Amino acid sequence: MKRSERLVAMTHYVLDQPRRLISLPFLSEKYEAAKSSISEDLAIINKMFQNEGIGHLETVSGAAGGVKYIPAFSEDFSKSFVKELCDRLEDPERILPGGYLFMSDLLGEPETVRNIGRLLASAFADKEIDAVMTVATKGIPLAYAVASYLNVPVVIVRRDPKVTEGSTVSINYVSGSTRKIQTMVLTKRSLAEGSKVCIIDDFMKAGGTINGMRSLLKEFNAEVAGIGVLAEAEDEEEDRVVDDYVSIVQIMNVDNRQPKIEIHPGNLFKN
Incomplete structure (x- = not known):
């Protein structure tokens, strides 16, 4: 050769x-x-x-x-890519009832998802990670993208058990946004006891869902090695139950009357 x-x-x-x-x-x-x-x-x-x-x-x-x-990505490319995401998310037509944003198109673009996955994986490059965890369903593409760069398996938490997954562990948790008691389930065979886990989600308000996944990991004596989200809502910070995380973008303001959306880069470059 x-x-x-x-x-x-x-x-x-x-x-x-x-x-x-x-x-x-x-x-x-x-x-x-x-x-x-x-x-x-x-x-x-x-x-x-x-x-x-x-x-x-x-x-x-x-x-x-x-x-x-x-x-990893160079700092110049990372900042340029995040700015492009912010610009795309500021389109007023993305506003949904309740102040939510439509992001499914971004999560359906393979190149965009790969780039987000590489950014989040780079943030945890110095961590020892055994698995990436997310909750069904919108976070799944991001979780697989991150896991591909960390070279670890993906563990998917569900709202209800599936017959094909065998015995499961379930917990009740308080949803951060609705304050309702909800349930999440994880099959026993999906995660080895004592694993170091990176939690990935597409959107975080108060962080109730992520906090629920942390509680579920305790049932496996597993450790949270990192938390990464695509977007976080700035106006929920006073009620946030998660404080150690990495975000790609931050939703500062959603005005239904104007309509207008203000998106800033997340804390990725501050960590």
Whole structure:
């Protein structure tokens, strides 16, 4: 294999294995090249990743060492992408009854969802995470996007049990927006005890749903490693029950009479 061919093949392989340790002996055997040549190739790939603002290769030393691809976005691209999201969400036609915003079109765009997933995954790049959790249904595309860059499975919490999922654990929680008692369910086989979990949701007002997922994780002796949301409502901060989270955008004001929507970047760049 020519070096140019090997560089293309290795780049493709590394991109498909985010956060997974890849040993030099494995790459040397796979691409039939000396370890020194592989190391030089990885240095070139790492430089290219950083120049393109798509992450970097983390070197792990030792006998069992190798490299890990850590996905990320450059700060310039991240800010540009978030600004574009804010501009799109400020369209007055998105206003729904009750002051909610229509966002399903964004969550249906694969490229947009991938970019949001990479942004949130980058925020938790230094965390040890075993699984991504979300509640059905709108948060599912985001959860899978984040999980693909963290290279971990997705755990879906439901409002009611499914016969096909076997035995479950259920809890009652107080909805932050409606103040009603609701139920959420998680199958016992979906999450190992003691797991470190990243919670992902599409929208947060007071945070009751996320707080419910935190309570559910306690039943599995699991730990919350991070919380990420696409959009948060600013006007609910005084009643918020979740304070340690990352948001992409913040909904500052929704005026049904004007009509007018004011959207600002979330706290992603403040953390």
